[in-house]
Amino acid sequence: MLRFIIRRILGFIPVLLGVVIFTFFMARAIPGGPFDFIGDKSLPPSVVKNLEAKYHLDWPEWEQFISYLIGDELYIGPVKIFDLDPETPAYSYGVLRGDLGPSFRYRGQTVNDIIGRTFPLSAQLGVMAIILGLVIGVPAGIISALKQNTWLDYSATFVAVLGVSIPSLVMAPLLIWIFSVNLGWFPAATWGAKPPYFQNMFLTPGFDWGNYFSHAVMPVFALGTGLSATFARLMRASLLQVIREDYIRTARAKGLHESMVIYRHALKNSLIPVVTVIGPMFAALITGTLVIEQIFGLNGMGKHFVQSITNRDYAVVLGTILIYTIILVFSNLLVDLAYGWLDPRIRLDA
Amino acid sequence: MAVAELPAHTQLVRKPRSLMSDSINRLRKNKLALGSIAVLILIVLAAIFAPYITTGDFAKQDLMANNTIPHWMLPLMPKGAEQYLRFNDDYILGADDLGRDLWTRTVYGARISLAVAIVASTVSLLVGTIYGLISGYVGGTADAVMMRIVDFLYGFPFLIVVILLQTYFKAVARRGVGGGFGQAMVAINESMGGMFFLFLAIGLVNWIGMARIARGQVLSIRRKEFVEAAKAVGAPDIRIIFRHILPNIIGPLIVVETLAIPGYIFLEAFLSFIGLGVDAPTPSWGIMISEAAPGIRTYPNQLLPPALALTITTLAFNFMGDGLRDAFDPRLKE
Numbered sequence: 150m151l152r153f154i155i156r157r158i159l160g161f162i163p164v165l166l167g168v169v170i171f172t173f174f175m176a177r178a179i180p181g182g183p184f185d186f187i188g189d190k191s192l193p194p195s196v197v198k199n200l201e202a203k204y205h206l207d208w209p210e211w212e213q214f215i216s217y218l219i220g221d222e223l224y225i226g227p228v229k230i231f232d233l234d235p236e237t238p239a240y241s242y243g244v245l246r247g248d249l250g251p252s253f254r255y256r257g258q259t260v261n262d263i264i265g266r267t268f269p270l271s272a273q274l275g276v277m278a279i280i281l282g283l284v285i286g287v288p289a290g291i292i293s294a295l296k297q298n299t300w301l302d303y304s305a306t307f308v309a310v311l312g313v314s315i316p317s318l319v320m321a322p323l324l325i326w327i328f329s330v331n332l333g334w335f336p337a338a339t340w341g342a343k344p345p346y347f348q349n350m351f352l353t354p355g356f357d358w359g360n361y362f363s364h365a366v367m368p369v370f371a372l373g374t375g376l377s378a379t380f381a382r383l384m385r386a387s388l389l390q391v392i393r394e395d396y397i398r399t400a401r402a403k404g405l406h407e408s409m410v411i412y413r414h415a416l417k418n419s420l421i422p423v424v425t426v427i428g429p430m431f432a433a434l435i436t437g438t439l440v441i442e443q444i445f446g447l448n449g450m451g452k453h454f455v456q457s458i459t460n461r462d463y464a465v466v467l468g469t470i471l472i473y474t475i476i477l478v479f480s481n482l483l484v485d486l487a488y489g490w491l492d493p494r495i496r497l498d499a
Numbered sequence: 500m501a502v503a504e505l506p507a508h509t510q511l512v513r514k515p516r517s518l519m520s521d522s523i524n525r526l527r528k529n530k531l532a533l534g535s536i537a538v539l540i541l542i543v544l545a546a547i548f549a550p551y552i553t554t555g556d557f558a559k560q561d562l563m564a565n566n567t568i569p570h571w572m573l574p575l576m577p578k579g580a581e582q583y584l585r586f587n588d589d590y591i592l593g594a595d596d597l598g599r600d601l602w603t604r605t606v607y608g609a610r611i612s613l614a615v616a617i618v619a620s621t622v623s624l625l626v627g628t629i630y631g632l633i634s635g636y637v638g639g640t641a642d643a644v645m646m647r648i649v650d651f652l653y654g655f656p657f658l659i660v661v662i663l664l665q666t667y668f669k670a671v672a673r674r675g676v677g678g679g680f681g682q683a684m685v686a687i688n689e690s691m692g693g694m695f696f697l698f699l700a701i702g703l704v705n706w707i708g709m710a711r712i713a714r715g716q717v718l719s720i721r722r723k724e725f726v727e728a729a730k731a732v733g734a735p736d737i738r739i740i741f742r743h744i745l746p747n748i749i750g751p752l753i754v755v756e757t758l759a760i761p762g763y764i765f766l767e768a769f770l771s772f773i774g775l776g777v778d779a780p781t782p783s784w785g786i787m788i789s790e791a792a793p794g795i796r797t798y799p800n801q802l803l804p805p806a807l808a809l810t811i812t813t814l815a816f817n818f819m820g821d822g823l824r825d826a827f828d829p830r831l832k833e
Contacts, residue, residue, distance in 0.1 A: 164655070314761065322788065330796050443789075
């Protein structure tokens with residue numbers, strides 16, 4: 150088990166390195182640079198030149214890459230450039246030491262600052278959406294499989310197809326229109342902008358849960374309903390398949406109560422396909438958060454990611470992509486571990 | 500030599516049924532799938548004959564008519580909307596904030612979504628199937644290497660690759676590049692309203708899952724007797740692959756691909772939504788949603804056409820995909 154985990158984590162290294170290399174050179178290959186425009190105005194060439202020198206964009210690209218990985222000391226020695234200009238750190242310790250470098254567009258902010266500020270909101274949105282998806286989708290799938298070919302099954306299946314067919318792109322404005330504009334139940338935007346302000350993952354005492362959830366409920370639903378529909382469809386299909394297995398017949402034949410058959414024997418095995426999609430689901434979730442954050446005006450990581458691409462803020466682009474990739478590969482690892490637990494026939498060590 | 504007449508009691512009472520006709524019969528009984536196919540045909544026809552059923556100019560700005568709505572849409576508007584609304588019954592679904600006809604834009608938007616659905620699924624099916632066929636049939640080291648590549652790419656975050664590629668393509672298109680080949684690509688892209696690079700970006704990343712499924716299918720039948728028999732009579736590999744293996748695996752692959760189409764449509768809408776899709780003023784449902792979403796409090800009617808069109812199209816593709824799966828792969832149903 151431990152060997153499996155270690156081997157998998159070692160396997161992440163080429164993927165992460167591949168992603169960093171690809172994005173690093175891809176982002177720099179995109180025509181245009183971070184200092185082409187500030188607002189609507191273009192800067193004088195001399196200023197652009199100085200700015201580029203400050204952020205080492207005038208170095209050869211492979212030198213920039215090495216210094217991005219292991220820090221700037223190799224090329225400029227242990228001189229602490231930021232001592233001269235404490236407001237705008239242009240000195241990086243390298244990704245390997247956990248420093249994602251300075252942002253080119255947000256003066257005086259490092260990529261670590263930006264991600265640290267915006268990631269919690271995106272993470273909360275994503276995690277709550279997945280929980281919502283599981284809480285609605287899995288029971289719905291189970292009920293619809295157990296009551297196969299009844300009106301309950303038909304309506305649940307129909308709603309589920311409807312759910313996977315409505316993209317969050319449509320769901321989000323629809324929810325705003327119904328619950329915010331017409332009914333006025335929930336605020337349309339400003340989750341995380343007003344108190345309760347969400348600086349980090351930790352709660353302050355006297356936290357206003359009601360206010361928090363009234364802001365969160367629409368974004369989470371807009372993202373979560375599609376997920377729940379996917380879960381419901383998979384759960385139904387897989388439970389139907391498992392129910393026809395021989396070991397279920399055996400369990401029934403030895404006189405077990407039906408609920409025992411389902412809960413003890415069928416459910417665990419039928420969860421495997423559901424767990425399988427949770428991995429790719431995280432990827433879909435990232436897309437989802439990009440859309441939801443745009444529409445609900447949330448100050449999350451997805452919004453910054455899109456903005457930084459248009460701004461050619463290479464360091465922020467790379468940093469956010471790195472975080473996304475790490476989330477993806479680790480969620481895939483968790484999925485593999487969950488397999489082994491759900492179905493002992495799947496040997497992880499083999 | 501004439502074939503002897505069969506005795507009466509052994510004559511066929513009805514026509515023999517092939518696997519295919521069984522499947523088609525099953526599909527015929529599925530009302531939902533048939534309905535979806537009808538809806539999709541309608542959408543395809545609307546997209547093809549768009550110039551005849553609309554004003555034909557999706558970019559025309561009637562600035563006097565911006566943000567107007569026809570009278571019949573009034574019940575859809577929020578309370579108190581009469582105070583700021585302006586009516587204009589020339590536009591059957593109203594006009595957007597630049598005075599462009601929403602009906603025309605929505606119908607032309609179908610062209611983009613359908614084109615993406617067709618091209619992306621064809622590219623992914625072709626590349627993925629061929630890759631999977633080779634990898635699964637040849638086996639050995641070639642298979643190991645090819646699958647390592649796929650595994651490596653599978654770990655890559657797709658969406659991010661697509662976003663970066665699209666940013667690159669768009670920036671190159673805007674600023675122009677030196678090479679003749681690059682110029683030619685940009686020219687093609689421009690003549691297609693920015694769709695070409697979109698196809699390229701979506702097609703480049705979506706064959707990977709297909710390759711895996713195709714390989715699995717090949718492995719499951721490569722050792723079957725009929726393949727062995729074909730080998731025994733000396734059929735060349737290429738004939739075995741295309742004549743004996745491909746027809747046996749293509750059904751499930753097409754079903755999987757059909758079920759993937761809504762994903763492609765979403766992806767296009769999403770890319771257009773964040774401004775990395777087709778070039779303005781080409782209408783895409785994603786662009787239309789992103790234009791209408793900020794004004795949802797005052798002009799919800801502008802959001803309705805693209806949102807509804809997008810949902811209906813993906814819904815129809817999903818129902819059709821489910822129907823095809825149940826018809827052609829009934830093991831999955833019962």
